[in-house]
Amino acid sequence: MTAQLKQLRDKIDAIDSELLKLVSARADLAREIGEIKNGTAYRPEREAQVLARMRELNPGPLENEQVARLFTEIMSLCRSMEEPLTVAYLGPRGTFSEEAALKRFGSVVTSLPCNSIDDVFSKVEAGKANYGVVPVENSTEGAVGRSLDLLLQTRLKVCGEVALAIHQLLLAHHTDLARIRRIYSHPQSFAQCHEWLNVHLPHLPASARINAASNADAARLAAEDESAAAVAGKKAGEVYGLTVCAENIEDDPSNTTRFLVIGEQEVAPSGRDKTSLVTSVRNRPGAIHELLAPFAHHGVSMTRLESRPSRAGLWEYVFFVDVEGHQQEPKVSQALRELVEKAAFLKVLGSYPAA
Numbered sequence: 001m002t003a004q005l006k007q008l009r010d011k012i013d014a015i016d017s018e019l020l021k022l023v024s025a026r027a028d029l030a031r032e033i034g035e036i037k038n039g040t041a042y043r044p045e046r047e048a049q050v051l052a053r054m055r056e057l058n059p060g061p062l063e064n065e066q067v068a069r070l071f072t073e074i075m076s077l078c079r080s081m082e083e084p085l086t087v088a089y090l091g092p093r094g095t096f097s098e099e100a101a102l103k104r105f106g107s108v109v110t111s112l113p114c115n116s117i118d119d120v121f122s123k124v125e126a127g128k129a130n131y132g133v134v135p136v137e138n139s140t141e142g143a144v145g146r147s148l149d150l151l152l153q154t155r156l157k158v159c160g161e162v163a164l165a166i167h168q169l170l171l172a173h174h175t176d177l178a179r180i181r182r183i184y185s186h187p188q189s190f191a192q193c194h195e196w197l198n199v200h201l202p203h204l205p206a207s208a209r210i211n212a213a214s215n216a217d218a219a220r221l222a223a224e225d226e227s228a229a230a231v232a233g234k235k236a237g238e239v240y241g242l243t244v245c246a247e248n249i250e251d252d253p254s255n256t257t258r259f260l261v262i263g264e265q266e267v268a269p270s271g272r273d274k275t276s277l278v279t280s281v282r283n284r285p286g287a288i289h290e291l292l293a294p295f296a297h298h299g300v301s302m303t304r305l306e307s308r309p310s311r312a313g314l315w316e317y318v319f320f321v322d323v324e325g326h327q328q329e330p331k332v333s334q335a336l337r338e339l340v341e342k343a344a345f346l347k348v349l350g351s352y353p354a355a
């Protein structure tokens with residue numbers, strides 16, 4: 001070892017000793033906080049503030065996203081000193097939902113992969129998991145209807161959101177595209193990579209695209225079949241030991257999926273929040289305008305408006321609305337009070353830190 005290398009490693013050792021002391025002191029404080037605070041250990045608003053502060057203070061060379069990942073992991077450890085959390089997500093292992101759950105909660109949780117979005121809701125409702133993570137919309141393919149329908153029915157609250165850049169890969173046993181006879185994927189992922197597949201696998205008819213229950217399931221099916229490929233994420237490829245034929249095959253490079261965290265908790269304001277609600281108006285001229293007017297009137301920005309057929313039969317459509325701000329903020333609460341007078345139905349799904 002050269003003298004220079006030894007000198008640099010000695011410096012790293014000294015820093016590691018300091019880091020260990022600091023992280024241990026932090027964990028002790030978290031445990032102390034756990035003893036004095038009531039209710040659940042996980043406080044999304046506080047964690048969002050910690051991450052925002054670290055992004056602000058970041059001196060480099062690490063990128064803000066890397067710093068956020070590091071501190072999410074530190075908080076995950078500190079939180080586990082207070083209370084071990086179980087997080088349910090749309091499985092199996094290797095799905096983007098798992099990635100979203102990790103991004104929000106870090107790795108020091110018990111993860112509970114579920115077979116369906118329905119199952120994620122029921123696990124949390126039954127108290128088998130503290131929180132659930134479900135996809136709610138994709139920038140290419142739009143709303144995930146089942147999540148919206150269940151949000152309408154559930155007594156659970158929306159406690160958070162996660163935005164995840166979705167990069168799709170073509171995975172197989174080898175990289176010879178000409179030998180691929182069929183491709184497995186989730187319909188959403190097929191739709192996100194439609195053009196790429198047409199251009200790069202022109203020999204395959206549409207019937208060679210076979211729908212799977214999830215991307216991870218598609219990877220599992222491809223792993224069992226030498227002449228098959230899967231469109232799925234990196235993680236799924238790793239879980240099932242597949243070779244990467246092509247990366248970033250999504251037609252839109254900014255392809256993003258938004259996930260919601262659901263749980264029993266009412267989240268306090270973080271200073272930069274969103275509120276999700278579902279509402280419906282009686283079917284008459286100007287009805288939609290009436291629905292939007294209270295937000296405009298109180299200067300509340302709407303970030304999303306999604307209509308969905310009502311299944312109750314009583315009204316034709318329900319509208320899923322996201323607005324900026326926490327329901328405890330005066331302008332949001334005033335707008336909601338005004339809306340409740342006009343709407344045939346209003347359910348506030350929750351306020352939570354904006355991703």
Ligand SMILES: C=C(O[C@@H]1C=C(C(=O)O)C=C[C@H]1O)C(=O)O
Pocket residue numbers: 029030033034037041042043044046047050074075076078079082
């Ligand atoms: C330490 C706390 O508990 C948890 C852990 C946090 C942390 O490690 O910074 C932050 C919020 C909570 O999820 C707290 O409430 O402050």
